[in-house]
Amino acid sequence: MIEVQQLTKRYGPFTAVNDVSFKVERGEILGFLGPNGAGKTTTMRVLTGYMPPTEGRAIVAGYDILEQPLEAKRRTGYLPETPPLYPEMTVRDYLNFVSKIRGVPRSERKTRVDYVMDRTRIADMARRHCGKLSKGYRQRVGLAQALLHNPEVLILDEPTAGLDPKQIIETRQLIKELRGDHTVILSTHILPEVSATCQRVVIINKGRVVAVDTPDNLTSRLRGSETLYVQVDSMGVDAKTALEAIPGVTHVALSDTSGAATGFEINSEMGRDVRRQLSSTIVTRGWGLLELRPLRMSLEDVFLHLTTEDVAAPEAAVELANE
Amino acid sequence: MSNILAIAHKELKSYFASPIAYIVIGFSAILFGWFFVNLLYYFDRMSLQAGIGQGGPETVNVNEMLISPLFLNVSVILLFTLPMVTMRTYSEEKRSGTIELLLTAPLTDFQIVMGKFLGGLVLYAVMLSVTVIHLGFLFAFGNPEWRPVVTGYLGLLLMGACFLSLGLFISSLTKNQIVAGMITFALFLMFWVINWISSFTGPTSQNVLNYLSITEHLNDFTKGIIDTKHLVYYLSFIAFSLFLTVRAVDSERWRG
Numbered sequence: 001m002i003e004v005q006q007l008t009k010r011y012g013p014f015t016a017v018n019d020v021s022f023k024v025e026r027g028e029i030l031g032f033l034g035p036n037g038a039g040k041t042t043t044m045r046v047l048t049g050y051m052p053p054t055e056g057r058a059i060v061a062g063y064d065i066l067e068q069p070l071e072a073k074r075r076t077g078y079l080p081e082t083p084p085l086y087p088e089m090t091v092r093d094y095l096n097f098v099s100k101i102r103g104v105p106r107s108e109r110k111t112r113v114d115y116v117m118d119r120t121r122i123a124d125m126a127r128r129h130c131g132k133l134s135k136g137y138r139q140r141v142g143l144a145q146a147l148l149h150n151p152e153v154l155i156l157d158e159p160t161a162g163l164d165p166k167q168i169i170e171t172r173q174l175i176k177e178l179r180g181d182h183t184v185i186l187s188t189h190i191l192p193e194v195s196a197t198c199q200r201v202v203i204i205n206k207g208r209v210v211a212v213d214t215p216d217n218l219t220s221r222l223r224g225s226e227t228l229y230v231q232v233d234s235m236g237v238d239a240k241t242a243l244e245a246i247p248g249v250t251h252v253a254l255s256d257t258s259g260a261a262t263g264f265e266i267n268s269e270m271g272r273d274v275r276r277q278l279s280s281t282i283v284t285r286g287w288g289l290l291e292l293r294p295l296r297m298s299l300e301d302v303f304l305h306l307t308t309e310d311v312a313a314p315e316a317a318v319e320l321a322n323e
Numbered sequence: 324m325s326n327i328l329a330i331a332h333k334e335l336k337s338y339f340a341s342p343i344a345y346i347v348i349g350f351s352a353i354l355f356g357w358f359f360v361n362l363l364y365y366f367d368r369m370s371l372q373a374g375i376g377q378g379g380p381e382t383v384n385v386n387e388m389l390i391s392p393l394f395l396n397v398s399v400i401l402l403f404t405l406p407m408v409t410m411r412t413y414s415e416e417k418r419s420g421t422i423e424l425l426l427t428a429p430l431t432d433f434q435i436v437m438g439k440f441l442g443g444l445v446l447y448a449v450m451l452s453v454t455v456i457h458l459g460f461l462f463a464f465g466n467p468e469w470r471p472v473v474t475g476y477l478g479l480l481l482m483g484a485c486f487l488s489l490g491l492f493i494s495s496l497t498k499n500q501i502v503a504g505m506i507t508f509a510l511f512l513m514f515w516v517i518n519w520i521s522s523f524t525g526p527t528s529q530n531v532l533n534y535l536s537i538t539e540h541l542n543d544f545t546k547g548i549i550d551t552k553h554l555v556y557y558l559s560f561i562a563f564s565l566f567l568t569v570r571a572v573d574s575e576r577w578r579g
Binding site: 011045048049050051052070071073074076078080081082084085086087088089093097098100101102103145 | 325330332340341419420422423425428429431576577578
């Protein structure tokens with residue numbers, strides 16, 4: 001549905017996006033993750049036809065964005081970083097105007113405007129001037145504007161920026177509901193957002209793609225082994241040795257003690273579940289088992305890992321973009 | 324075409340939603356009224372003098388002595404008001420980021436530019452239409468020729484369109500409204516006074532300078548003459564400015 005091939009964008013001597021390639025399948029939600037200034041907005045601006053790439057190609061909804069920009073734009077909805085609102089227009093007038101320039105047929109305009117206002121929960125603001133809206137409402141009017149012409153492709157630049165927690169949940173829910181009918185790219189620097197809404201993630205840093213994968217794979221595959229956390233109390237002095245003796249366990253490290261309770265981090269061989277053995281060992285020895293849970297690298301860890309080291313991506317883990 | 328109209332409609336709406344339209348229309352109406360009254364007194368005096376045979380002109384003609392100079396005075400009003408109309412058209416969209424909406428919508432640069440131009444032109448036409456009231460009085464109480472009045476309005480419309488297209492181009496170059504307004508004003512002034520020096524120069528440069536002057540071409544229109552020379556000047560001026568605007572918007576994309 002969206003195909004980006006070796007996209008490069010330079011502003012004078014500064015390279016904002018460097019040789020970025022990725023694909024988004026129809027009906028998929030792709031998270032575009034990166035620290036501020038990583039090139040997310042620039043990539044999105046190229047995809048929406050706002051600016052042409054310096055090198056490379058972008059194909060949106062089957063149309064090359066340089067060769068048939070109007071066809072591609074007709075099928076794309078775009079929420080820029082700052083919602084493009086005209087302060088002196090009322091919300092309804094604004095949406096009417098956008099539906100005109102987006103080519104919504106006259107007969108459907110009113111229904112579409114009502115529908116998107118309903119979907120984004122801004123109907124009560126229909127007669128308010130855009131300039132007088134709070135940040136959260138502006139953001140939602142921006143989202144409504146992007147949905148108006150029922151586009152195949154939706155490109156959302158930080159759709160939840162400036163929303164309160166309740167609105168964030170609502171907006172994420174809305175985006176999830178769009179999956180299937182629409183192909184969505186959303187950018188964010190908020191990590192939980194990606195795990196909450198996206199099926200795949202492109203992590204970008206300093207204009208380069210660092211990793212492309214599902215959020216789950218990214219977190220689990222980055223670790224070479226599986227890690228468990230156990231907390232026990234009233235155990236013997238030989239606890240560490242006893243745990244290490246369990247087959248499959250490769251490493252035991254003392255992680256924390258609080259009062260009588262002690263926590264261990266236990267690494268085991270890849271793909272081998274040692275939980276059953278672990279718990280029975282603890283119980284038969286008469287210790288108290290307080291907690292047993294798998295430790296996974298959080299997306300935060302993955303992200304920091306990928307964006308702070310100068311990345312030759314961990315070979316074990318990440319399939320790089322241009323496969 | 325419907326895209327152009329949608330943009331024009333939006334432009335017009337935002338003029339009237341902000342104080343700009345009212346200020347522009349209101350103040351031009353006041354100034355026009357003031358010019359009208361002055362010229363009316365002058366014309367009154369002249370016709371009185373002619374009537375009692377005390378000097379005065381040999382023939383008294385309301386078209387030549389009142390309407391024509393009145394139309395020429397309008398260029399002064401335009402000089403000050405039209406920069407205010409055009410200065411925000413692109414600058415404001417760039418500053419607030421709404422340009423991103425227009426440039427990512429399925430619109431061509433040409434449609435956007437034409438829409439904005441048309442929006443400004445309609446506002447200007449509304450501004451001109453207020454002046455019809457004053458001329459209505461002349462027609463009610465005298466009998467001026469109507470043909471020079473019509474061509475005069477045509478001339479004014481074309482001259483205003485030149486100013487608007489040039490202002491649009493300047494506005495497309497900067498994010499800052501004030502900068503756009505000042506440069507536009509300076510250029511208007513330049514095109515207005517460019518032939519002042521012409522009487523001191525040789526015949527060739529005199530012709531060139533006169534030809535460049537935007538207001539010089541209005542003269543014949545107010546006298547009821549539609550000369551293709553002037554039409555070509557105005558229309559090519561407009562076309563060239565709009566062309567430059569389209570190029571400026573396009574180059575902005577490439578430079579990012």
